[in-house]
Amino acid sequence: MQRKGGRRRDAGEQDVEAVLDELYTTPPPDFVSRRExxxxxxxxxxxxxDARRIRAARxxxxxxxxxxxxxxxxxxxxxRFLELGQALREAHRTLDAAGLKELSAQRRSVVTALSRQAAQLAAEAGHHLPEPALREVEGTLRAVLADPDAAGRWADGRLEGSLTPPSDFPAGTAPAPVETARARQPSRPAAKHTPAGKRGGDELAERRRKRQEELARAQETAQAAERRADERRAARTDAEETLRRARGDRDRARxxxxxxxxxxxxxxxxxxxAxxxxxxxxxxxxxxxxxxxGAEREAREAARHMERLAARVRR
Structure with missing residues (x-):
């Protein structure tokens, strides 16, 4: 097996890459214990x-x-989804209105379908995706279609947080040429002769558009806040696990x-x-x-006394 640069991995590198792939598909509540x-x-x-690389995974x-x-x-x-993103970005780059319209219709249906599959896979793994998380999955998939960098990050399979699509990616059609847009703008004198009902309808449509934009911004803000909160919860879980391990080490040392x-x-x-x-x-x-x-002295004295007595007897 080789890296992108062409250098062959040794057995240890293969092991750590497989471990990292496994970790990032491990349900978040089990991530820290599996990582340790x-x-x-x-x-x-x-x-x-390798241990340091694994320990650094978030x-x-x-x-x-x-x-x-x-x-x-x-x-x-x-x-196929990554290929669709490449085709969409190319159509947008070349201002291919017909191709972009067709591909954008596919984009909406595919994003919806894949988001549902992600929710189903999460449920099968024992973890229900709440609505905010499901919206983040959809945003991540839209980002993958619109941004080649986001596509590359998702293709690695090791996302730590959700991805945000760029705001300038087209919603469904290619942007109109500047000349055409100007041609469609009514001149100021013509606006004076616009019927009152037409002006009222335009104003209502404009207010609705602004409200929709405000709602979209509010939704993006709420999603970003939920994403930050989820990241903080993940960081807190990591910190608690580190603290628990440190306390265990301290108790064992004690x-x-x-x-x-x-x-x-x-x-x-x-x-x-002793x-x-x-x-x-x-x-x-x-x-x-x-x-x-003392006993030896007594023994010597007794021996000499015996010898003296023996000598007397012999006389």
Missing amino acids: ERAAAARTAGRAQ RPTRAAWAANLLLRSRPEESR AQVSLAERQLRAAREELKR EAERRDAEERNRVTGEELS
């Missing part, structure tokens, strides 16, 4: 650099996870210190007893040595 398991396994295997939002899951679980549909202190106290007591026994043994050795010396 995989990082610990890499450290145990002596792959410290928990995706629920919408980003669903988008990653969609890419991995529906590879053929995802490939237990080891306590055990070592108990062992040290026991060893010191044993040393005291020192006392040594002193007693030395005292006994000294006493018995003195007693032995």
Whole structure:
């Protein structure tokens, strides 16, 4: 297997890439524990650099996870979707109105269909996508169609947060040429002869358009706020997991210190007893040595006395 630059990966690199792919399709509530398991396994295997890469992975939002899951679980549909995005961007670039209109109709239906598939995959994994998260999935898919950078990020399958489509991507038709737009604008004198009903209808349509724009902006603001909140929740979960692990390490270290202190106290007591026994043994050795010396003197004196008596008897 090779990287994009053409250099071949070794076995360790293949392992860490597979682990990262797995992590970003792991349901967010299970992400941190799975990440720690995989990082610990890499450290145990002596792959410290891989362990650091795994540990650096950040928990995706629920919408980003669903988008990653969609890419991995529906590879053929995802490939066609990326190709649709390329065709849409090309039609917009060349101002191909007919092609853009046809492709935009496909865009709406495909985004809706893939968003539903993402929601279904999430539900099958045991996690329902709330409405705000589903809207973020739809926004991510629209961004993939409109922005080649967003398409590349989604194609990697490791989104941490949802993507936002650019505001200048066409809604359904190519932008009209400047000359045509100007030709359609009524001149100021002509506006004076516009019927009152027509002017009222235009004003109502303009107010509706402004309200729709305000609603769209409010929806984007709400989605961005929800996305930020989801990212903060993910960061909080990471921080809580790090704190829990640090507390566990501290408790284990305290237990080891306590055990070592108990062992040290026991060893010191044993040393005291051994020192006392040594002193007693030395005292006994000294006493018995003195007693032995006395007994040996008595034995020598008794032997000499016996020899003197024997000499008298022989006379």
